[in-house]
Amino acid sequence: MTDSADEYDVIVLGAGPTGENVADRTAAAGLRTVVVEAELVGGECSYWACMPSKALLRPVAALDEARAVAGVREAVGDRRLDPAAVLARRDAFASHWKDDGQVTWLRETGIELVRGHGRLAGVRTVAVEAEDGGERVLTARHAVAVCTGSRPVLPGGVPGLAEAHPWTSRDATSSPTVPGRLAVVGGGVVGVEMAAAWRALGSEVVLLVRGAGLLPRMEPFAGELVADGLQAAGVDVRLGARIGALRRADGSGPVTLTLDDGGDLTADEVLYATGRAPRTADIGLEQIGLKPGDWLEVDDSCTVLGVDGGWLYAAGDVNHRALLTHQGKYQARITGAAIAARAQGRTLDTSRWGAHAASADLAGAPQVVFTQPEVAAVGLTLAAAEEAGLRVKAVDHEIGAVAGASLYADDYRGRARVVFDLDRGVIVGACLVGPGVAELLHSATVAVVGEVPIDRLWHAVPAYPTISEVWLRLLEGCRG
Ligand SMILES: Cc1cc2nc3c(=O)[nH]c(=O)nc-3n(C[C@H](O)[C@H](O)[C@H](O)COP(=O)(O)OP(=O)(O)OC[C@H]3O[C@@H](n4cnc5c(N)ncnc54)[C@H](O)[C@@H]3O)c2cc1C
Ligand SMILES: NC(=O)c1ccc[n+]([C@@H]2O[C@H](COP(=O)([O-])OP(=O)(O)OC[C@H]3O[C@@H](n4cnc5c(N)ncnc54)[C@H](O)[C@@H]3O)[C@@H](O)[C@H]2O)c1
Numbered sequence: 403m404t405d406s407a408d409e410y411d412v413i414v415l416g417a418g419p420t421g422e423n424v425a426d427r428t429a430a431a432g433l434r435t436v437v438v439e440a441e442l443v444g445g446e447c448s449y450w451a452c453m454p455s456k457a458l459l460r461p462v463a464a465l466d467e468a469r470a471v472a473g474v475r476e477a478v479g480d481r482r483l484d485p486a487a488v489l490a491r492r493d494a495f496a497s498h499w500k501d502d503g504q505v506t507w508l509r510e511t512g513i514e515l516v517r518g519h520g521r522l523a524g525v526r527t528v529a530v531e532a533e534d535g536g537e538r539v540l541t542a543r544h545a546v547a548v549c550t551g552s553r554p555v556l557p558g559g560v561p562g563l564a565e566a567h568p569w570t571s572r573d574a575t576s577s578p579t580v581p582g583r584l585a586v587v588g589g590g591v592v593g594v595e596m597a598a599a600w601r602a603l604g605s606e607v608v609l610l611v612r613g614a615g616l617l618p619r620m621e622p623f624a625g626e627l628v629a630d631g632l633q634a635a636g637v638d639v640r641l642g643a644r645i646g647a648l649r650r651a652d653g654s655g656p657v658t659l660t661l662d663d664g665g666d667l668t669a670d671e672v673l674y675a676t677g678r679a680p681r682t683a684d685i686g687l688e689q690i691g692l693k694p695g696d697w698l699e700v701d702d703s704c705t706v707l708g709v710d711g712g713w714l715y716a717a718g719d720v721n722h723r724a725l726l727t728h729q730g731k732y733q734a735r736i737t738g739a740a741i742a743a744r745a746q747g748r749t750l751d752t753s754r755w756g757a758h759a760a761s762a763d764l765a766g767a768p769q770v771v772f773t774q775p776e777v778a779a780v781g782l783t784l785a786a787a788e789e790a791g792l793r794v795k796a797v798d799h800e801i802g803a804v805a806g807a808s809l810y811a812d813d814y815r816g817r818a819r820v821v822f823d824l825d826r827g828v829i830v831g832a833c834l835v836g837p838g839v840a841e842l843l844h845s846a847t848v849a850v851v852g853e854v855p856i857d858r859l860w861h862a863v864p865a866y867p868t869i870s871e872v873w874l875r876l877l878e879g880c881r882g
Contacts, residue, residue, distance in 0.1 A: 410436045412741055413528050413542040414549060415520045415685065418445020420718030420730035421549035422504070425513045427738020428545075433745060435513050436540060438520035438530050443504040446551055446719075447727045449496050454575040455592075457495035458599040459772040461488050465602070466774060467837055470811035485580050485603045496576065516540065521686030522548075526713050529686070545713050545741040548698060548706070549734070550685055552678035552719035562648040566657045569673040571596075580604050581670040585659055587645060588675035589616040591771050594628055596673055598773045601637045608667060610643040610659075617771065621784065621833040623798075623817050624777045628835070631774035648672065680720050690714065697722035702759040703740040703752050704733050712744060723760065724767040736760045766831060768847045770840040775816060778843035781831035781850040784821050793824045797879030799872055801836045806868040811837050818872050820846075822880040828853045829880070834872075842870055856880050 411433035414421045421437055422444070429435045442449055461483050468474045497503060508515050516530050516538060523529040526542040554570035556563060568587075569577070574596040580603045586593050589611030601607040609616075609632065616625035616632075616639070629639050644662040659667045683695045690709055692698070698716035699707045700723070706714040717737045718730030740758040743750055750758040766781035787794045801807045801816035808814055816836015820829045832846035849859055860877055864870035 408436070408538065408540045409543065410434045410514070410540060411543050411545075411745065412436070413438065413520075413526075413540050413546045415522075415528060415546065416440075416445065416549040416551060416681075416718075416720075417443040417504075417508075417515070418549060418551050418718060418730070419447045419727045420551070420734045421445070421547070422508070423731045423734030424547045424549060424715075424717060424738050424741075425508070426511060427735055428741050429511055429513050431738070431742035431745070433544065433742065436516055437508065437513060438516045438518065438528060438540070440517075440519045442499065443501040443508060443515065444497075448501075448504070449499050450572040450575050452727050454492050454496045455595055455599065456772055457492040458488065458575070458603070459595060461491075462598055462602040462774065463772070463776070463837070467811065470813070470837065472812055475812075482604065483602050488603060489578065489580075492575075499576070519684070521684065522546065522689050522714075523686055524689055525711065542713070544745045545715060547704075547715040547717060547737055547741070548682075548685065548720055549716070549718045549730075550681040550720050552725060553681050554674070555677050555679040556674050557676055560645060560647065562650070563674075565653060566648040566650040566672060567653055568648075568657075569671050571673075571675060573671075574600070574673045574675070577671075582606065583656075583669040583671075584608075585610060585657075585667055585669035585672040586675060587672065588677070589613060589618070589625070589641075590675060590677065591617065591769075592675035593673075594632065594771060594773045596675060597632055597637050598635065601632070601635050606638075607636075608638040608640065608669070610645065610661075610667075611639070611641050612644050614641055617777065619783075620771075620777060620779050621819055623819070624771075624779065624833055624835050627775060627815070627817065628771070628773050628777060635774050678719065678725060680722065682720060701752070702736075702761065702764075703750055704737040704760060705740065715741065723763040726767055726769060729760075729763055729767045732762060733760045762851055765851055768843050770843060772840070775836050776838070776840050777833070777835050778839045778846070779831075779833040780843060780847045781829070782821055783831055783833065784819070787821050787823070787830055792830065794821050794830065795824060795880075796821055797876050799875040799879065801834070801839070801869060801872050804869065804871040804875065805866065806871050807836065809867055810869055818876060820876045820880065822856070826853070827856050829856070829859075836869075838869055842872075845870060845873065 412428040412435045414437040417437045417439035518530040518532040584605040650657040717733040768780040771777040784796045802814035821831035
């Protein structure tokens, strides 16, 4: 390929869910838009994160729910998941790691695609290195949006870790085979979800957590109920566990973990689910005065701080506001609107909840952890609200005590909490744990983001007999 210069209105670097949605919005505003993608259009979410992981986890919940209802329980008996069928369904949800469908969508939406590794090469300029080594230099009349996402991060200073070739989230979501023994390091979201999935597929799973509980950013009872649920499913959950070293003789056989308490643990694979780092090490940040490898700090309109001219945006995982696909897509809608407004010479509305402010990131992003049982949370935890100086009270209720929950599952076990702001009379946080709570989360999100006064929420009547009747008990607790 020969060198050439291409001028667009907007360049989007990275075609994950965030980049796709920025491009969708700017193209819809009539701006000539190009996206640059080094791997697959659709990003981590489509091929190695949300979609394949949830395809692995949905059968786990379906089987648990069947077992929880007398009559169905007897029909299911002690049958286990069929790994081959689950993995085949997972492969289909990952589109067999081919992006033809999403490339077609880009074309039909009027967005151009340039494949290759992109790097900022100056103001509103991106140089793309194609796989064949050729370079193409793209310039943007209005904006560049960096949407390069994040990658798994491994802890430093652990002897033998690199040589042990640990699984990362990519292997854990795409493995074609079920390991006999799987050690999982990390009690965050990836750790608990993948422990649940592979245990249900037949692996012997040990979950090694360095802290005192699982899911440390959520209400403490969420981690406790998930630890109980995983243990009941046969996962060996070890809290306060630290790995001193790993040994894997030939790089592919069994791996032995030496624990700080002196014990050894041997597994066929070890998954490190120990957090994420931004994909900014090699995107030319040094060309515009920023530090490679850093998260990109942005204002509420996702404009990158420390860069003059308001032409550089960063949305999705790479800005570290909320590492979730739906928040990345939300930021993308805000970013696209901001780029279009600036291109049309309009002033941005960056007031709280304005058209060009990703305010919901700060109110607390909704999140569902698809484990055993499900966890659904939005807004502030009690601890976070107190730390923020709010005068709050927590109202808790056992979800199993409402009629809808007892019909949903025999011996339903689950708990709900809302965090009530006593001064403003609104709910600032909610956490629901139990079978089937995922679909309840949006009601909590509307209450929190909408800042709906408690006296008005009292008139939002949940249908009988559904799990959502737990809202009545929670509202009673708020009203005192
Ligand atoms: C195992 C797992 C499960 C998850 N499950 C969920 C879930 O259920 N729900 C949820 O909301 N979130 C989930 N997440 C988080 C979610 O995957 C991320 O928040 C989401 O993918 C972020 O989207 P993004 O577009 O910002 O980045 P990404 O999806 O990472 O996409 C970035 C894209 O940029 C490309 N790129 C990077 N650098 C360059 C470059 N220099 N040039 C060209 N292209 C480049 C990459 O190839 C990639 O395609 C999960 C994460 C993991 C790891
Ligand atoms: N269902 C979902 O919404 C979903 C699912 C998976 C991932 N995600 C997103 O992806 C992101 C990444 O998930 P994650 O689980 O990798 O990160 P995380 O930050 O949620 O959890 C990482 C865990 O690893 C532990 N840890 C860190 N360093 C360690 C070390 N050296 N040794 C032992 N433990 C260590 C941390 O204490 C933490 O509990 C999350 O922010 C999450 O929002 C979302």
